[in-house]
Amino acid sequence: MRARRLTAAAATIALSATLLAGCAPSQESNITTNPAASQGVTELTFFAPVDMSASSAKYYTSLIDQFNADNPDVHVALESVSTAEGFNGFLEERLDGGQGDDVFIVNADSVKSLYRKGHFYDMSTFSVFDHVSDAARAQSTIDGFAYCLPFSMNAYCMYVNTAVLDRYKLDVPTNLDEFLHCCEVIKAGGGTPIALNRWYALTVPAMANGLASVYGADDPQAMVAKLNSGELKVGDVMAEGFALMERFIDSGWYGDGLTTETVEGFKAGDKDIPDFSHGDAAFMFCTADTYERIDTENPSATVIATGVPVKDGMVTLPAVSVRLSMNAHSDNIDTTRRFIEYLSNSEMQGQRAGETGVLPILKGQDFDTDSRIEPMVAVYQQATQVPIEDMSLCFTYWDTIRELCIKMFDGYSAEQAVADYNAIQAAAVSGA
Numbered sequence: 001m002r003a004r005r006l007t008a009a010a011a012t013i014a015l016s017a018t019l020l021a022g023c024a025p026s027q028e029s030n031i032t033t034n035p036a037a038s039q040g041v042t043e044l045t046f047f048a049p050v051d052m053s054a055s056s057a058k059y060y061t062s063l064i065d066q067f068n069a070d071n072p073d074v075h076v077a078l079e080s081v082s083t084a085e086g087f088n089g090f091l092e093e094r095l096d097g098g099q100g101d102d103v104f105i106v107n108a109d110s111v112k113s114l115y116r117k118g119h120f121y122d123m124s125t126f127s128v129f130d131h132v133s134d135a136a137r138a139q140s141t142i143d144g145f146a147y148c149l150p151f152s153m154n155a156y157c158m159y160v161n162t163a164v165l166d167r168y169k170l171d172v173p174t175n176l177d178e179f180l181h182c183c184e185v186i187k188a189g190g191g192t193p194i195a196l197n198r199w200y201a202l203t204v205p206a207m208a209n210g211l212a213s214v215y216g217a218d219d220p221q222a223m224v225a226k227l228n229s230g231e232l233k234v235g236d237v238m239a240e241g242f243a244l245m246e247r248f249i250d251s252g253w254y255g256d257g258l259t260t261e262t263v264e265g266f267k268a269g270d271k272d273i274p275d276f277s278h279g280d281a282a283f284m285f286c287t288a289d290t291y292e293r294i295d296t297e298n299p300s301a302t303v304i305a306t307g308v309p310v311k312d313g314m315v316t317l318p319a320v321s322v323r324l325s326m327n328a329h330s331d332n333i334d335t336t337r338r339f340i341e342y343l344s345n346s347e348m349q350g351q352r353a354g355e356t357g358v359l360p361i362l363k364g365q366d367f368d369t370d371s372r373i374e375p376m377v378a379v380y381q382q383a384t385q386v387p388i389e390d391m392s393l394c395f396t397y398w399d400t401i402r403e404l405c406i407k408m409f410d411g412y413s414a415e416q417a418v419a420d421y422n423a424i425q426a427a428a429v430s431g432a
Contacts, residue, residue: 042335043075047091048105049083063346067339074335076103083107095119098329102336106323108139108389109399111147120147121326126337128344135385136361139320142391148323149340151347153359154287156204156317156388157376158309159294162302164191164282172306172375176209176244179283179309183253186282195272195281196254198263202245202405203398204285208308208315208386210241211397216315216384228394230429235422238401240311242414245405260410269293277301287321288358288373304372307379314379318359319388395428 064076079101081087088110094101095114106114114120123129124146132140136150160172168186173179183193195201214223214237226232248254254263266272268286276284277297284290285308294301307314324344330336359380360367369377389398404417 041073041075042332043077044102044332044336044339045100046076046078046103047094047101048078048080049087049107063343067342070342071338074339076339095327095329100331101327102330102332103340104325104327106148106325108319108323109396111142111323111389111391112394112396115142115145115147119328120145121328121330121333122146123149123324123326126340126344128347131362133361133363133365135318135359136320139318139387139389139391140323147391148320148325149344150320150361151322151324151344152320153361154289154319154321155359155376155380156200156285156319157288157305157307157373157379158204159276159284159286159290159303159305161276161279161282161284162304164279167279168282170282172304173309175313176309176311182282183248183251187251187253192255192275192281193253193283194248195276195284196258196263197266197268197270197272198406199268199402200287201254201272201285203402204308204317205248206238206241206245206401206405207397208241208317209244209310210238210401211386212310212315212384213237213240215386224390224392227425228392228429230426233422234395234397234425235418235420238397238421239414239418241401242404242417246408246414249408258409260406263406263409273297276303287319288369288376291370291372304375306375307383310384313383315384315386316376316380317386317388318380320361395425400424 068074068076081090088107091101091104091106091110092113095104096117122145123140126149129137129140129146129149132150136153137146140146140148140150162172164186165172165182168182168189168191170182170185171178173182186193214220214227217223223232227234227237249258272281272284272286273290273293274297275281277294278301288305291303291305294303307316324340326336326340358369358373367377389396400421404412404421408414408417
C-alpha cells in the first residue's frame with residue numbers, strides 16, 4: 001500500500017488525532033494534494049497517521065495553512081497511512097530508507113525502536129520544551145533525550161453509563177471489588193458489563209491492575225530499575241492484571257462465544273462506543289475525551305468518566321496523545337525548525353487558551369474540562385498514575401500486553417501470559 005499525499009492543511013489532522021499509543025481508530029483522508037506553488041520552494045514532508053473524526057482538526061488545519069501563507073518559500077505536504085493499516089511499520093521503513101520525512105508523528109510503541117536507530121532530532125532545543133510539565137516531559141523523553149514535543153495529553157480511564165447502573169440498582173464503583181460486584185450483577189441479569197474492542201478494552205484494565213504495583217510503589221524508579229535489570233520479572237508484576245483479564249473473558253463480561261479472530265475485527269470505536277452509548281454495556285475503558293464521540297452516537301446518554309478500578313481504589317493511565325518529532329537526518333534542518341517553532345508556539349497558545357487537549361501539558365496550566373470527566377480528573381490529581389508507555393524501560397508493555405490478552409479468547413491462560421512476558425523481558429534485558 002502506498003502512502004497517500006495530502007494537502008499541507010491536512011497535515012494538521014494528524015496532529016489532532018487521538019492516536020494514543022498507536023491504537024485508536026483512524027482512516028485515510030480523501031483530500032488531494034496541492035503541489036508547491038513554484039520552483040525554488042522548499043517542500044517539507046510530514047508523515048503522520050490521520051483521523052478525520054478528530055474534533056480539533058480545523059484548529060490545526062488553520063495553523064498550517066497560515067504557515068504556508070506566511071512563508072511562501074516553504075510548502076508543507078503530508079503523506080499518510082492510517083495506524084490501523086500499518087503506519088508504525090511504514091514510518092520505520094521510510095526513516096530507515098532515508099526517504100526524507102522532515103516531520104512525523106510517532107506512536108508510543110514505535111519510540112524505542114526509532115530511538116535506538118538514531119532517527120530523532122533533539123526536541124529540547126525548541127523553546128517551548130522548557131514550558132512542558134513534568135508529566136508530559138516524562139513521556140516525551142527517553143534516556144534523558146527529548147524525542148518529541150508533546151502537543152496533546154489525554155488519559156485512559158473508565159466510562160460509566162449511569163442509566164445502566166440505575167437499571168440494576170448499582171452505584172458507580174470506586175474500587176475493584178465494587179466493580180467486580182457490578183459486573184457479576186449485570187451479567188446475572190442478562191446484560192453485558194463491559195464494552196469491547198480489540199485494544200484498550202483489554203490493555204487498560206490489565207495494565208492498571210498489574211503495573212499499579214510498580215507506579216504506586218514508594219520508589220517507582222527503583223522498581224523500574226529492577227525491571228530493566230531483570231531482577232523483577234514483569235510477567236510476575238502483571239500476574240494480577242492477566243488473571244483479571246482471564247476472569248473478564250471466562251465470565252462473559254465482554255460477551256459470550258467470542259474468539260480471538262472475532263475480537264481482532266472490533267476496531268476501537270466501531271462496536272464499543274455504540275454499545276456503551278445505547279446502554280448495551282455499563283462500562284467502557286477508553287480515553288477521557290470519548291464523551292465527544294458518545295454525544296455523536298447518542299446525545300441523551302448519561303455518562304461519567306472515572307478512574308480504572310484497582311484493588312485499593314482507582315488509577316488513570318495518562319498518555320501524550322500527539323508526539324511531534326523531527327528527523328535527525330532531514331535535508332532541511334533549518335526550514336523544518338522554523339516550521340516546528342511556528343506550529344509549537346501556536347499550539348502552546350492554544351493550550352493556554354484551553355482550546356486543545358484534555359490534560360495540561362504546560363507548567364502551571366489549569367484544567368479546563370467537561371463536567372462529565374471531573375471524577376477522572378480527581379483521580380488523576382490524587383491517585384497513582386500508570387504511564388501508557390514508560391520510555392525508561394528497555395521493553396514495551398502497551399502493545400505486548402494487548403497481544404497477550406487477546407489470545408485469552410482462544411483459551412490462552414493467565415499463567416501462560418506471565419511466562420511468555422517474562423521471556424520477552426529476558427530477551428530485551430539481554431539484548432537478544
